[in-house]
Amino acid sequence: MKKKVFIFFILCIVGKINAQEIAINKDASLPDKSAILEIKSDEKGWLLPRMTRAERDNILSPAEGLIIYNIDSDCFNYYRLSDESWVELCFTP
Secondary structure: OHHHHHHHHHHHHHHHHOOOOEEEOOOOOOOOOOOOEEEOOOOOOOOOOEEOHHHHHOOOOOOOOOEEEEOOOOEEEEEEHHHOEEEEEOOOO
């Protein structure tokens, strides 16, 4: 058991050292040099986590800029650490 834990620990460290930019696409292209993550598609979109206001408020220690889609208000929400509050971004047609 100790050997398995040690191997897992080493793999985690190696993974951190070898971290690289990530591209998610069908054409095997590399991400833009200025991006750590690039998602490219001409037929599908990116779906953010969808949750209620109560579920959002139960997130422990949200990170600055964390983004969710609030299904109660039909708005995007992001977390602003400076005043420890969620900010709603609502778009009307």
